[in-house]
Amino acid sequence: MKTSYENGRDLLERLHGGHLGERMVNELNDVCPDFVDMTLEWALDGIMNRPGMDLKTRELLLIASCxxxxxxxxxxxxxxxxxxxxxxxxxxEIVETILQMLFYAGGVNVSNAFRVAKEVFKQRNI
Structure with a gap:
């Protein structure tokens, strides 16, 4: 049976496989390895791996939060x-998730989020 750390590491690979998200987690290992462990065990295995909501929906919610x-x-x-x-x-779906935040996050945050989205879409050739 896998540990929470191993389950979190597996999900990190599935979601971010070698991309920015995985690098962001790993680059903190030399600063605060406990934070990396908590991210893998609590955030990824403890929250993201829960039943009841698919990963796509969870990621759209995280976009809105960001x-x-x-x-x-x-x-x-x-x-x-x-x-x-x-x-x-x-x-x-991503554009609509960002736009939905207009009245809660403000125009500046939404505008800046669209700029980030544009960069990701360009990197992914979308």
Whole structure:
């Protein structure tokens, strides 16, 4: 039976396989390995691996959350847009998720999120 760490590592590979999200987690290993362990065990295995909601929906929710946080979450927004695409979300779903945040996150955050999305879409040739 796999540990929570191993399950989290597997999900990280599935969502971000070698892309920005995985690099963001791994690059903190030399700064705070406990944070990496918590991310893998709690966030990925403990929350993202829960039954009841598919990974695409979870990624769209994370995109919305990153939009509301604004520029402080730009790297995470990039990673979650990429992961949402990997999980089967389409460009229109991502655009609508970002646009939905207009009245909650503000025009500046939405505008900046669209810029991040545009960059990811270009990288993915979408």
């Amino acid at each position: 939009v509301t946080l604004g520029g402080t979450a730009a790297p995470q927004l990039h990673a979650h847009i990429d992961a949402a695409l990997t999980m089967g979300a389409g460009k229109e």
